[in-house]
Amino acid sequence: MITRLTDKIWVVEGGKNGRYPYAHSLYIADGGGYLVDAGSDPEEIERLRKENGIAMVVMSHYHEDHFTFLSRLPDTPVESSAADAPALESLETLLAWYGVLGNEWDAFYRKLFTETFPFAPRKIARKIADGEEMRFGETRAVAVVAPGHTPGHLCLHFPDDGILFLGDYDLTAFGPWYGDAPCGIDAFRASALRLAAIAADRFVVSHEGPVHRGPIAEKMDAYLAVIDRREEALRDYVRKPRTRAEIIARRLIYGPGRDGPWFDYGEWALLSKHLDGMLARGEAILRDGAYLLE
């Protein structure tokens, strides 16, 4: 389904209300047609390509639920932030930045990315920097590169239209993702607060309800509070010594009944960021392979 926010800025809603493995796309019906992210709806994307044109794909970042249908546009040039480009250009970098290259999750993610989604490396035609003005025909956006979710997550501010595309700073009840290898909690928080302070009327996110009316400061605070709740739950759990395997199995993030390597990876990717912080601040120690609150 396509919703027109303005004459030229449209939301292409993803399946399952944009829940994983889908993500809403943005479409700019100007300058030959720009698709922002390719994880929404393959039929709508194909219809847009035929009827309206897709001259360029802009990737907000390199996550699989955003590139799902990119391989169906093999001849369309792709733009991304300079910081995220390496992971869109190379499967090995993609796996490394997920934090799975060469470890127990390598084979699972390699298969997931090559077969299920499927990843095809793309040479990034133009690499975008923070603050750069982007022109889509007559439509103007300012690039806001927001590290933390990925190193170069690209948000788009359309100042003339009062619209800010937040991508995966998505304000969902699940809470933030900061589990990629080059990322972390502090960067995520700083980017989220920076985004919430940008004046716009409508904020478009990649998952669940796609449009939030501004201001979103309170919603962003509630979203960031999930980080604190995760840390509290983890602190409580490591009052006794707990190994990595125990921490993963406890399912502090996803809850019980979510089995398998996808969830194992997600638990560790997020909680290891909390543990790194707790160790660095001297709030916890790692002894004989077990984490323990000091």
Ligand SMILES: [Zn+2]
């Ligand atoms: Zn993402």
